[in-house]
Amino acid sequence: MTAPGLYALVGVALFCMSLHAVIVTESPLRKVLAVNVMSSGVFLVLVALARRAPGTLPDPVPHAMVITGIVVAVSATALAIVLINRLRADGEGL
Amino acid sequence: MTDAGFLLNLLLAALILWLGWVTLTTGSLFRAIVLYVAFGLSMGLAWTRLDAPDVALAEIAVGAGLTGALFLAAAGVVSRFGDDDE
């Protein structure tokens, strides 16, 4: 097996593990954490597939997409945390 | 790809999977956050192994550093130091 193939499989495994955790865990903060691990898995698949042509430079377009994705993921995380805080402050029993 | 390089890839892949698993399954929120930061740092290593240094820089600064700080703040670890009488 090639190294990019290995990392792509790790990314798929991370995605599936976190999908399970997002559904099963009850704590909302842990759910957001699981979504972050999930996005790492997706990014790992993208970057690994950008590297899969042997002997050439990696494809920069997925790299740019992943950098964009990392920044968008942290914005979404912050927004989700603020929503959770607001629900707690309003006494929604979380 | 040399054998040593592939062995390193295997070890890193195992580390990432294990850190991801314990981040998702550990009982304590605080431990999950700290493990997530460690997970992000090992992801940074994976990016360099995949010849993506730009992504590695972004992941280590944003994914591991700032996301960890956001979660720690959300878990109330930071506000323990907060000054209330303003």
Add this chain to the structure above:
Amino acid sequence: MSDGRAGTLRRLSHAALVLLITLIFVGLALTVIALPPDAAGLSDDVNTELARSGIRNPVSATLLDFRSYDTLLEIAVLLLAVVAIRSIRRGGLPTIRTGDEILAFFGRVLIPVMILIAGYLLMAGLDASGGAFQAGAILAAAGVLLILAGPGVPLRDEALPIRIGLAVGLCAFVAVGVAGMLVANAFLDYPQRGASDVMLLLEVGVTVSVALALVDMFVGVLRRRESGSTTRATDRKEQ
């Protein structure tokens, strides 16, 4: 329904979930393995166009030139998230006063180094690894460290310079885009000469906005003691 039956139902649905996710894993893994290994993707196109863009880092060229729409919209998403967080969050901003001497020492030592690294990443980003997002993230980390290790001044986020800084990245992108319509051929099209200068300008704006937006998000998720006291107790129990 009795507890026993509810428990059985729960275990059954969990088993079904695990089975479903295993199927998803197998399907995705087979797809990934079956992809042809010799597909070069878009790297050939990027490498031929890279010479015309005037910069040497293909990732920065993709972010700021070939796919600059993505980056414009990303900056817009960042600004939108900040606006949403400011509208949703409750209560005033806390004053952080850790009084931690080790943290204060690390702040004094690390913050100048972080600013230096951010500046290097910003300037080097066009030709080597680095770029606006990395520089902005490191500046934001320096800002978070400053808040934690700093002298404990009350946080204020309504100051006009902060608001301008938050918007400057998006404004720079839109201005460059409209100028591209007038000078060159299309929205976000750069003139052949001076394209790298335009991209450096965009990078500076994006760095400032990303740094301020990320610090703003950190400040936004800080919980006050009053609202957090009960939930913090449950967090402790969870440990």
